[in-house]
Amino acid sequence: MANESLANGGGTRNPRPSSLSSLELDSSLDHSVQTRIFKIIVIGDSNVGKTCLSFRFTGGSFPEKTEATIGVDFREKTVEIEGEKIKKLNRNSLPPSFLPSPQVQVWDTAGQERFRKSMVEHYYRNVHAVVFVYDVTKMTSFQNLKTWIQECNGHHVSPVVPRVLVGNKCDLVGQIQVPSNTALKFADAHNMLLFETSAKDSKESQNVESIFMCLACRLKAQKSLLYRDVERQDGKVKLSQESASKNSCPC
Numbered sequence: 001m002a003n004e005s006l007a008n009g010g011g012t013r014n015p016r017p018s019s020l021s022s023l024e025l026d027s028s029l030d031h032s033v034q035t036r037i038f039k040i041i042v043i044g045d046s047n048v049g050k051t052c053l054s055f056r057f058t059g060g061s062f063p064e065k066t067e068a069t070i071g072v073d074f075r076e077k078t079v080e081i082e083g084e085k086i087k088k089l090n091r092n093s094l095p096p097s098f099l100p101s102p103q104v105q106v107w108d109t110a111g112q113e114r115f116r117k118s119m120v121e122h123y124y125r126n127v128h129a130v131v132f133v134y135d136v137t138k139m140t141s142f143q144n145l146k147t148w149i150q151e152c153n154g155h156h157v158s159p160v161v162p163r164v165l166v167g168n169k170c171d172l173v174g175q176i177q178v179p180s181n182t183a184l185k186f187a188d189a190h191n192m193l194l195f196e197t198s199a200k201d202s203k204e205s206q207n208v209e210s211i212f213m214c215l216a217c218r219l220k221a222q223k224s225l226l227y228r229d230v231e232r233q234d235g236k237v238k239l240s241q242e243s244a245s246k247n248s249c250p251c
């Protein structure tokens with residue numbers, strides 16, 4: 001598993017605080033600046049397609065066969081936002097306004113109680129964003145969202161942590177049980193964006209991508225606030241923190 005302190009810090013690897021208001025990267029430690037990691041958890045009933053959605057996003061295809069997830073599966077993808085796509089780069093070549101490209105770490109969680117109970121604390125610890133998934137062909141999976149949201153709130157996930165709602169299996173057109181209007185009202189009531197999509201239908205792959213990219217954009221906008229100015233001094237990169245907040249997410 002990746003180092004959780006990275007996910008939680010939202011900064012770069014090996015940051016060495018030099019004061020309360022700045023972070024300094026020492027060239028003697030590492031000649032590179034690596035990506036920030038955004039921890040995004042995917043939550044919902046068993047069989048709604050959480051594994052397939054996270055696989056579609058990170059692997060670009062629909063898995064032929066899946067088994068119930070036990071505990072958690074991690075999948076990672078470095079994302080390009082505003083033209084930046086650099087997983088690891090030499091800090092001597094940093095442009096003055098450099099911000100490392102983020103890496104989305106998808107936590108594909110288990111829907112079955114028996115496979116998740118020992119892991120629940122880990123799911124929610126230092127999470128950056130939450131994806132709630134239901135199956136559009138199964139009303140109970142939609143009704144159970146209340147319970148999933150309660151669980152999330154019960155783990156003190158901050159209200160500023162972005163959440164989105166995903167109705168999966170839209171390719172099963174003749175079997176839809178959850179009307180879009182109903183889902184939209186629910187999403188509005190809980191201050192979430194709604195995505196209706198299909199992990200299976202390759203024509204929907206862009207839509208699946210949008211779920212995670214939307215969250216990554218929001219998170220990157222939040223983190224940009226923390227590291228506004230990048231300065232180089234005596235061979236060191238200095239990242240000044242900023243506390244004000246501004247959201248430049250396009251979605």
Ligand SMILES: Nc1nc2c(ncn2[C@@H]2O[C@H](COP(=O)(O)OP(=O)(O)OP(=O)(O)O)[C@@H](O)[C@H]2O)c(=O)[nH]1
Binds near residue numbers: 049066069
């Ligand atoms: N038709 C259709 N089937 C899907 C879609 N996504 C997933 N499935 C199927 O739904 C079943 C369950 O998918 P998973 O991704 O394993 O479900 P899960 O939510 O991860 O389940 P747990 O790991 O038990 O929590 C599998 O048979 C998938 O092939 C979809 O978009 N369309």
Ligand SMILES: [Mg+2]
Binds near residue numbers: 069110
């Ligand atoms: Mg699964």
